[in-house]
Amino acid sequence: MDRVILEKTDERGSSLWQDAWVKLRKNRLALWGLAVLVILCVVSLLTPWIAPYGYEEQDLILGATPPSAEHWLGTDIFGRDMLTRIMYGGRVSLTVGFIATGVALIIGVLWGAIAGFAGGRVDAVMMRIVDILYALPFMIFIVLLMVVFGRNIFLLFFAIGAVEWLTMARIVRGQVMALRKQEFVEAAYSLGLSQWIIIRRHIIPNTLGPVIVYTTLTIPSVMLLEAFLSFLGLGIQPPQSSWGLLISYGVETMEEFPWLLIFPGLTLSLTLFALNFLGDGLRDALDPRTSKD
Amino acid sequence: MALLEVNGLKVYFHTRDGLVKAVDDVSFSVDSGETLAIVGESGSGKSVTCYSLLDLLPKPPARIEGGTAMFDGVDLLSCDANSMRHFRGNDIAMIFQDPMTSLNPFLTVGEQLIEPLIYHPDKTRIQTRSNARLRAIELLDEVGIIEPEKRFDCYPHEFSGGMRQRVMIAMALINEPRLLICDEPTTALDVTIQAQILKLIKQLQQKRNVAVIFISHDLGVVAGIADKVMVMCNGTVREAADTESVFYRTENDYTKKLLAAIPEGPKVMETRAQAGAPLVEVTNLKTYFKDYSKGVAGTQKRFIKAVDGVSLHIQRGEILGLVGESGSGKSTLGRSILQLAPITEGTVSFAGTQISGMSPNQLVPWRRKMQMIFQDPYASLNPRMTVYETLAEPLLYHGIATRKTIDEQVQHLMDDVGLARANMRKYPHEFSGGQRQRIAIGRAIATKPELIIADEPVSALDVTIQAQILDLILNLVERHNLTMMFISHDLSVVRYISDRVMVMNKGVIIETGDTESLWADPQEKYTRELLKAIPLADPKLERERVLSRSL
CATH class of the missing domain: 3.40.50.300 (P-loop containing nucleotide triphosphate hydrolases)
Incomplete structure (x- = not known):
């Protein structure tokens, strides 16, 4: 019953998020970031219908050509259209980026918040688990996963999420340990609120600043990690593609066919900029101490 | 002419929310052997006034918009950074409010004390380490630190709050300043320690004939040590007079308000306690915390006895x-x-229930x-x-x-x-x-x-x-x-x-x-x-x- 009542308060008391939205709308850069991300996502979603060519359409005779009227961003050594490949690559990269980061975010924040809030033995055990996972060599971990489960894209999410949440958990734990000693948490406790409500309403919202910043940094690094995994054979395989893969192939032929590196690289940078601007905007917007105007 | 004469000092803060006149046309003077108390509530500009004298304000947003501060014939407000360094910690020294944060935790107290002696901007006054050490120990003794030779090599965390404030005072005095600025030096301290520190400042002042500016939010604290009192509010001076007239014969409404706000004197009243069973009953309550700090013989389980056997009752x-x-x-x-x-250990009962x-x-x-x-x-x-x-x-x-x-x-x-x-x-x-x-x-x-x-x-x-x-x-x-x-x-x-x-x-x-x-x-x-x-x-x-x- 308490839960029900508090859910209702959330509705009324969602002013933190309402205020955040009002403030975010006034932040020009963050809005640009958001717009770029939305466009990238929509394009990725619609790719099968709007892409100029099929992603495995080859033209071996044509080979690698610089940007032209037929192929706006040029073609690779197999004569495949770069624009098409970047669009298809975006589907993989954005999915991996958002889902794996989302997984890392949820596990990391909850794990860190619980460990930091509980303290004592629970904290020690939980953080030692984190340490053990940290110590596990990533490559061996991946090879093990491949041996046991074979190759598939969900495994990719899992593998990336499994490493990325560790740092998040540590960041959140540190924040929570500092917050736990704050008087407003003690006040909430003395009001008789349950621990879960204290964590959810008083602790987690106050860790948002560093969490958001770290998240925006995680997404691009996850995209590059995916390229590394794909390169190893886990993840996706040609002729499928992702931004990370395109970049790593582009590096190999950088001297002869620079456009094979430049365009995927630009796309990834654009995403990264957009994420950072949005992240900064969100952090400021979610902090009531920054002014509303 | 007085040692320090401040005339028409104006310090404005240019913030995003507009102009804040932190100090607006403030004038005062203080002479050797004299104590001026600047009293006001938070935001009154009392600290800003003194910080601006030593160029310790963040600029921007702060800007000194006018006025002069003649110290021994030199205008502090218009002198450059180099000559300012010469005054700072040398002719003019400062004691801050919080002795817990104003000492570097990674350096021994002694090291921090002799710093101004061995790294002096004026090369001719640099002393050797051993001389500086002797001088520092002498000073520690003077500010009432017991066994100064031993304490010289201790770290700040090994000192209590009152002791740290004494160290800060010793540090301020080490270059024989002629003006000592104390910014709420006793606010963070217990009342008995406060009394000791006030006495120490008073004694040192009499002995060394220095001028003291004593900043405080509490009129009560300054009554015993100030010769002159300046009451500030919202950046302006509300009253400036000798101590007796401020306390006994003030005509100023704001000063009266401050004096009236000091809770003092007996209050005759009926007790509010109601007869009957007490609302709270505590019997032999003990609350111990584990102390993880290392003892001499490695880590031992020791306890800090925060509450050690308390019994009490509170009537409704x-x-x-x-x-x-x-x-x-x-x-x-x-x-x-x-x-x-x-x-x-022990029990707590509330309204009859344990x-x-x-x-x-x-x-x-x-x-x-x-x-x-x-x-x-x-x-x-x-x-x-x-x-x-x-x-x-x-x-x-x-x-x-x-x-x-x-x-x-x-x-x-x-x-x-x-x-x-x-x-x-x-x-x-x-x-x-x-x-x-x-x-x-x-x-x-x-x-x-x-x-x-x-x-x-x-x-x-x-x-x-x-x-x-x-x-x-x-x-x-x-x-x-x-x-x-x-x-x-x-x-x-x-x-x-x-x-x-x-x-x-x-x-x-x-x-x-x-x-x-x-x-x-x-x-x-x-x-x-x-x-x-x-x-x-x-x-x-x-x-x-x-x-x-x-x-």
Whole structure:
């Protein structure tokens, strides 16, 4: 019953998020970031219908050509259209980026918040688990996963999420340990609120600043990690593609066919900029101490 | 001509929210051997005035817009960074408020003390390390540090607050300054330590004939040591005169307000305590904390006995004052009664039911009947929740309000604690300290509790705001038939508000008694010392007391 009542308060008391939205709308850069991300996502979603060519359409005779009227961003050594490949690559990269980061975010924040809030033995055990996972060599971990489960894209999410949440958990734990000693948490406790409500309403919202910043940094690094995994054979395989893969192939032929590196690289940078601007905007917007105007 | 003459000083802050005239046309002078007290509430510009003399303000946003400050014939405001360094810590020294943060924790005290001697900007005055050491030890001895040779190589954390402030004073004096600026040097200290530090400053001043500027928010503190008092408010000087005229013959309304806000003197009143069974009964309560610090023989399990065998009872309707110095265990006692700190031994009963030993779930229905008001209104409110959310949370959680009535009930609560309803959607950082404490009080009374434990609720507030909050608390206690335990290190505040007072030291109750009889006739030596250390807002009495107190 308490839960029900508090859910209702959330509705009324969602002013933190309402205020955040009002403030975010006034932040020009963050809005640009958001717009770029939305466009990238929509394009990725619609790719099968709007892409100029099929992603495995080859033209071996044509080979690698610089940007032209037929192929706006040029073609690779197999004569495949770069624009098409970047669009298809975006589907993989954005999915991996958002889902794996989302997984890392949820596990990391909850794990860190619980460990930091509980303290004592629970904290020690939980953080030692984190340490053990940290110590596990990533490559061996991946090879093990491949041996046991074979190759598939969900495994990719899992593998990336499994490493990325560790740092998040540590960041959140540190924040929570500092917050736990704050008087407003003690006040909430003395009001008789349950621990879960204290964590959810008083602790987690106050860790948002560093969490958001770290998240925006995680997404691009996850995209590059995916390229590394794909390169190893886990993840996706040609002729499928992702931004990370395109970049790593582009590096190999950088001297002869620079456009094979430049365009995927630009796309990834654009995403990264957009994420950072949005992240900064969100952090400021979610902090009531920054002014509303 | 006086040693320092400040004329028409103007310091403005150019902030995003507009121009703030922090100091607006302030003039004063202070001569060798003289003490000028600058008194005002927070935001009055008293600190900014002094910081601008030493060029210690962040620029921007601060800008000195006018005026002169002639120190020994040189204008401090217009001299360049190099010559300013020459004055700083040399001819003019400063003592800061918080001795805990103004020492570098990674350097020994001695190292920090001799720093100004061996890295002096004036090459001719550089001393050898061994000479500097001798000089530092001499000074440590002078400021009353026992066994200075040994203490020279200790780190700051090995010193108590009062000792650190002595070190800071020694550090300020090491280059024989001619002007000493003390920025609230005793505000962070206990009342007995405060008395010692005030005496030390007074003695050193007389001995060395230095000029002292003493900044304080508390008129009572300066009564005994100041020759002249300047009262500031909102960046302007409200009154400047010799100490006697300020305290005895002031015509200024603001000064009168400040003097009136000092809680002082006996209050004749009926006790509020109601007969019958006590609301709270504590028997032989012990709260120990594990001490993980390493002993000589490796890590040993030791205990810090924060509360060591306390028994007490609180009658319904009464306000029980609990006084003690920092580290006396008074806050832990309050928390233990509310089951916020783990009890090692003993029992706590509330309204006839034993609540110690209950599981967190069993405690939930009791929690709404006993609430806490915390010291720091900046830390005790969730910065990401509006006033509305903060006040609505307990009401909804305990089912006191429904979704339909919640708006109205929150508004009532805000009326109750004297907050304008229009502020409902604001966040804590948009309020002043006093207003925040009102929000915190509103949250505490939201569940209609029977018992409130107030842990230093006014210690972080300015004196006039303090008086308002105390009156609000008294008003609420009467209107809502509350029972209260009022914890404070400030004896005058406790005397003003309590029916009965307990004195606590080192985890045990030293003495208990009705407020006025305890003040009139303290039985224990510790209580007498504590009472004697309170500064009086009366220069004639206080001057003798300052020097007569034992160090």
